[in-house]
Amino acid sequence: MNKAYELSYLPTFERDVAEVRDYIADVLMNPKAALRLIEDTEKAINKRLKNPLAFQSYKTQRNRKHPYYRINIRNYSVFYVVIGNVMEVRRFIYSKRNLPDALFGKE
Numbered sequence: 001m002n003k004a005y006e007l008s009y010l011p012t013f014e015r016d017v018a019e020v021r022d023y024i025a026d027v028l029m030n031p032k033a034a035l036r037l038i039e040d041t042e043k044a045i046n047k048r049l050k051n052p053l054a055f056q057s058y059k060t061q062r063n064r065k066h067p068y069y070r071i072n073i074r075n076y077s078v079f080y081v082v083i084g085n086v087m088e089v090r091r092f093i094y095s096k097r098n099l100p101d102a103l104f105g106k107e
Contacts, residue, residue, distance in 0.1 A: 005049050008088045013078075016092035017041070020076065037074065044071050045078060045089060052080065052087045060100060068103065079103060 024034035057067035066081035079091040093102045
């Protein structure tokens with residue numbers, strides 16, 4: 001039987017999503033694309049919630065108490081950790097960025 005996980009979103013994730021949504025909807029003037037990206041992101045997170053530890057962790061230079069995991073959605077990456085029975089979603093980052101710097105600053 002699979003363990004049940006709860007879902008938690010950090011404010012940094014919510015800010016990241018809002019910035020991307022606003023950029024796509026307002027600057028690129030494509031609100032439908034922004035909505036589709038948000039919907040696809042929500043679906044991917046909920047699908048991963050069923051078994052969040054079944055995937056390879058995201059490699060970093062330092063060992064971390066709670067390793068990061070990554071979900072790819074188009075040109076974006078969702079990063080989360082698992083703490084006990086909670087899947088904590090932390091960041092939503094454009095995949096072409098320097099991901100370690102965006103996640104952790106200079107390691």
